Amino acid sequence: MENLARACSPLDMANSMARSGQYSMTAARAAIDEAVRIRAGAATAGDVAEAPAAASAFSAPREMPYIDVSSNRIATPDREVEVLFVLKKPQVILLGNVLSDAECDAIVAHCGTRYTRSTVTAEADGASVVHEGRTSEMAFIQRGEAEVAERIDRRLAALAHWSPECTEPFQLQKYGQTQEYRPHYDWLDPDSAGHRPHLARGGQRLATFVLYLSDVEQGGGTVFPSLGLEVFPKKGNALWFLNTDSNHQPDTQTLHGGAPVVKGIKIIANKWLRQERYG
Ligand SMILES: O=C(O)CCC(=O)C(=O)O
Numbered sequence: 114m115e116n117l118a119r120a121c122s123p124l125d126m127a128n129s130m131a132r133s134g135q136y137s138m139t140a141a142r143a144a145i146d147e148a149v150r151i152r153a154g155a156a157t158a159g160d161v162a163e164a165p166a167a168a169s170a171f172s173a174p175r176e177m178p179y180i181d182v183s184s185n186r187i188a189t190p191d192r193e194v195e196v197l198f199v200l201k202k203p204q205v206i207l208l209g210n211v212l213s214d215a216e217c218d219a220i221v222a223h224c225g226t227r228y229t230r231s232t233v234t235a236e237a238d239g240a241s242v243v244h245e246g247r248t249s250e251m252a253f254i255q256r257g258e259a260e261v262a263e264r265i266d267r268r269l270a271a272l273a274h275w276s277p278e279c280t281e282p283f284q285l286q287k288y289g290q291t292q293e294y295r296p297h298y299d300w301l302d303p304d305s306a307g308h309r310p311h312l313a314r315g316g317q318r319l320a321t322f323v324l325y326l327s328d329v330e331q332g333g334g335t336v337f338p339s340l341g342l343e344v345f346p347k348k349g350n351a352l353w354f355l356n357t358d359s360n361h362q363p364d365t366q367t368l369h370g371g372a373p374v375v376k377g378i379k380i381i382a383n384k385w386l387r388q389e390r391y392g
């Protein structure tokens with residue numbers, strides 16, 4: 114109540130209540146909505162019963178990263194990118210010519226042999242654990258580590274109108290024959306105890322860039338089972354999708370995965386855009 118009176122954002126309050134570990138996100142939002150209703154009632158001449166029913170405090174749209182797809186070419190400070198397709202809801206955009214072949218090769222070479230078996234975030238305790246649903250290998254490029262990665266970071270930030278500081282470092286994924294990442298969500302689940310510490314560091318993953326760093330001879334598409342959509346890797350292309358709605362709430366239509374590679378090697382770099390500064 115005191116926080117509402119001081120006009121904190123309801124979503125920030127709900128996030129911090131959830132982060133405290135004492136409330137699930139759902140319980141935090143319900144408690145705040147209830148406090149808003151009581152306040153609205155108190156403000157109407159003391160007659161709570163006749164107070165207008167307050168809409169949820171969470172209905173206001175919040176700032177989102179966005180890509181300008183009003184034409185089929187996008188100028189970034191150092192490269193012209195092509196818009197290959199746009200799916201409007203949920204938003205999925207395929208971009209061409211985002212990276213040059215040389216940039217793809219430089220990023221792959223930079224990671225050399227530093228790959229280890231990929232992990233996922235355990236729902237119970239947030240630990241990084243090996244999972245049969247994700248059989249690829251992974252490697253990270255930390256911020257400031259490689260000039261080529263910095264340049265691409267700036268390009269993606271310009272494309273998405275979002276600060277590079279509010280993004281995770283590049284995560285590379287390498288898939289050999291038969292390797293895959295079964296359908297999953299990229300958003301962090303506010304109601305999962307294991308995801309809460311990750312949410313506390315940078316907030317929700319609002320959007321995903323998948324950069325294709327290699328061509329794949331056969332298989333290895335990025336699939337969206339709820340949308341009937343499959344996108345095949347092409348070196349230099351980037352796939353973008355929003356993981357949440359405009360209120361920053363998880364969108365369950367964004368279920369997606371990496372189909373098994375049949376022939377060749379698939380290498381991608383993930384870039385996740387967060388609500389807040391990350392790291
Ligand atoms: O491999 C792909 O195409 C998608 C990878 C992915 O969804 C992820 O790493 O979160």
Ligand SMILES: [Fe+2]
Nearest residue numbers: 297298299369
């Ligand atoms: Fe994913």
